[in-house]
Amino acid sequence: MIRAQDIHKAFGPKRVLTGVSFEVARGESLVVIGGSGTGKSVLLKCLLGLESPDRGEVVIAGLTRPRPHELAAHVGMLFQGAALFDSLPVWQNVAFRLMRGPARMARAPAREAALEKLARVGMAPESADLYPAELSGGMQKRVGLARAIAGEPPILFFDEPTAGLDPILAAVINALIREIVTEMGATAVTITHDMRTLRDVADRVAMLHEGRLYWQGTAAEALASDDPVLTQFIQGRIDGPIPTLR
Amino acid sequence: MNPILAALGAIGRSVATGLGAVGRFVTFAALALSHLVRPPFYGRELALQLVQIGWLSLPVVGLTALFTGGALALQIYAGSARFNAEFAVPSITAIGMVRELGPVLGGLMVAARVASSIAAEIGTMKVSEQIDALRTLATDPMKYLVAPRIVAATLAMPVLVAVGDAIGILGGYSVGVNRLGFDGPTYLRNTIDFLEFWDVASGLVKGAVFGFLVALCGCYFGMHSGRGAQGVGEATKTAVVLASILILSANYILTEAFFSA
Numbered sequence: 001m002i003r004a005q006d007i008h009k010a011f012g013p014k015r016v017l018t019g020v021s022f023e024v025a026r027g028e029s030l031v032v033i034g035g036s037g038t039g040k041s042v043l044l045k046c047l048l049g050l051e052s053p054d055r056g057e058v059v060i061a062g063l064t065r066p067r068p069h070e071l072a073a074h075v076g077m078l079f080q081g082a083a084l085f086d087s088l089p090v091w092q093n094v095a096f097r098l099m100r101g102p103a104r105m106a107r108a109p110a111r112e113a114a115l116e117k118l119a120r121v122g123m124a125p126e127s128a129d130l131y132p133a134e135l136s137g138g139m140q141k142r143v144g145l146a147r148a149i150a151g152e153p154p155i156l157f158f159d160e161p162t163a164g165l166d167p168i169l170a171a172v173i174n175a176l177i178r179e180i181v182t183e184m185g186a187t188a189v190t191i192t193h194d195m196r197t198l199r200d201v202a203d204r205v206a207m208l209h210e211g212r213l214y215w216q217g218t219a220a221e222a223l224a225s226d227d228p229v230l231t232q233f234i235q236g237r238i239d240g241p242i243p244t245l246r
Numbered sequence: 247m248n249p250i251l252a253a254l255g256a257i258g259r260s261v262a263t264g265l266g267a268v269g270r271f272v273t274f275a276a277l278a279l280s281h282l283v284r285p286p287f288y289g290r291e292l293a294l295q296l297v298q299i300g301w302l303s304l305p306v307v308g309l310t311a312l313f314t315g316g317a318l319a320l321q322i323y324a325g326s327a328r329f330n331a332e333f334a335v336p337s338i339t340a341i342g343m344v345r346e347l348g349p350v351l352g353g354l355m356v357a358a359r360v361a362s363s364i365a366a367e368i369g370t371m372k373v374s375e376q377i378d379a380l381r382t383l384a385t386d387p388m389k390y391l392v393a394p395r396i397v398a399a400t401l402a403m404p405v406l407v408a409v410g411d412a413i414g415i416l417g418g419y420s421v422g423v424n425r426l427g428f429d430g431p432t433y434l435r436n437t438i439d440f441l442e443f444w445d446v447a448s449g450l451v452k453g454a455v456f457g458f459l460v461a462l463c464g465c466y467f468g469m470h471s472g473r474g475a476q477g478v479g480e481a482t483k484t485a486v487v488l489a490s491i492l493i494l495s496a497n498y499i500l501t502e503a504f505f506s507a
Contacts, residue, residue, distance in 0.1 A: 068384070072382060079378065083376050084379075096383050096385075
């Protein structure tokens with residue numbers, strides 16, 4: 001369903017990705033972990049076609065090196081800050097894709113579909129006419145999630161879905177992601193450094209370290225691993241092979 | 247290293263950087279123009295921008311024109327009185343407004359209001375990943391954000407200039423009649439009789455060009471905004487500065503083209 005082969009990406013002299021390869025099978029949920037600045041978001045943008053890899057190949061839903069508009073029917077994306085459109089009310093954010101393109105829906109059914117998705121992520125119908133600036137961070141994440149699943153895409157991407165949320169809200173978002181991925185049978189890639197997300201969402205875990213996928217395995221294997229790099233990261237220890245600034 | 251070579255190298259790098267920036271701006275302008283004529287077209291966005299850029303700029307353009315027309319009448323009166331040519335105040339005020347001050351000052355005020363607003367809005371959308379979100383939703387930001395703003399500014403600006411011209415002439419009339427002792431109907435007749443079609447039309451064409459430049463600068467610097475508040479602030483400032491410079495230089499070029507013998 002998703003295949004990344006030897007992805008390289010540099011920004012000027014800074015080499016961010018230096019040969020990342022992995023595959024995600026249909027219906028599988030992969031969680032990519034790694035420290036801040038290790039290139040997780042860049043990897044996600046390369047997968048989505050928002051950044052062009054300097055080298056390597058991405059294949060998603062049978063499309064090789066796809067551009068974002070080619071992927072739109074196959075992919076839903078929850079951005080780190082939700083990335084809701086400030087100028088549109090909540091329901092139009094959710095129905096944005098549904099109301100545009102060759103198979104566009106009329107306004108009334110698009111609103112109905114948006115309300116259904118909002119309900120799925122626990123948002124009351126009254127929130128539909130609010131603007132993103134009127135929502136809390138957790139509510140914005142829910143709306144972002146509703147927008148990601150609005151077209152019922154077979155592939156979902158989540159970039160730091162719990163960033164900036166309190167532990168309870170983070171658990172709610174993690175549970176929602178897990179439920180939705182399971183009920184839709186979607187293939188999911190989640191970028192995070194939240195270990196709670198790893199436990200709640202992952203079928204498989206990959207750790208990005210020094211520009212490469214350093215470790216891959218199941219969530220249970222990751223949590224039980226004695227690899228010094230992986231355990232330092234998972235346990236959040238200062239001492240270990242991952243350099244820290246103090 | 248030889249200091250002369252070092253200085254030449256620094257100059258060469260600066261020139262190359264400048265040319266690169268010009269090249270990127272021109273390429274962006276060409277890309278934006280190509281998107282104006284290719285579907286899909288976003289009519290609702292265009293209507294919203296017509297309101298934002300056109301309708302909501304009316305107060306600032308109108309006030310600018312009103313006071314400029316009044317001041318212009320006073321200055322022309324003071325100058326023409328030296329040659330006993332006070333009768334020329336209505337006609338020169340009108341020509342000055344419709345050919346130059348209406349479009350240029352209107353353009354500069356719209357640059358301050360609209361280029362900054364567009365750059366800040368699109369820049370914020372970029373740093374908050376809304377532009378990326380648009381692309382993942384199969385919506386080209388050049389079509390959804392840039393094209394409607396450029397079309398709206400290009401269409402709205404001549405209308406703003408026309409309204410500004412009328413208000414500026416009214417300002418001159420008001421000062422002429424109430425301060426300088428002109429007869430009202432005579433002032434108006436002199437204004438109307440003296441103005442030619444091309445005086446007005448050239449100002450409207452200038453307005454359309456200035457509107458295009460204002461929106462182009464706002465969109466370009468918004469789409470190329472740096473990260474964070476500082477990046478957006480820098481983009482906003484640069485958009486206004488470049489739009490203002492382009493308006494003044496385009497005004498000279500257009501004036502040469504329209505009126506040089």
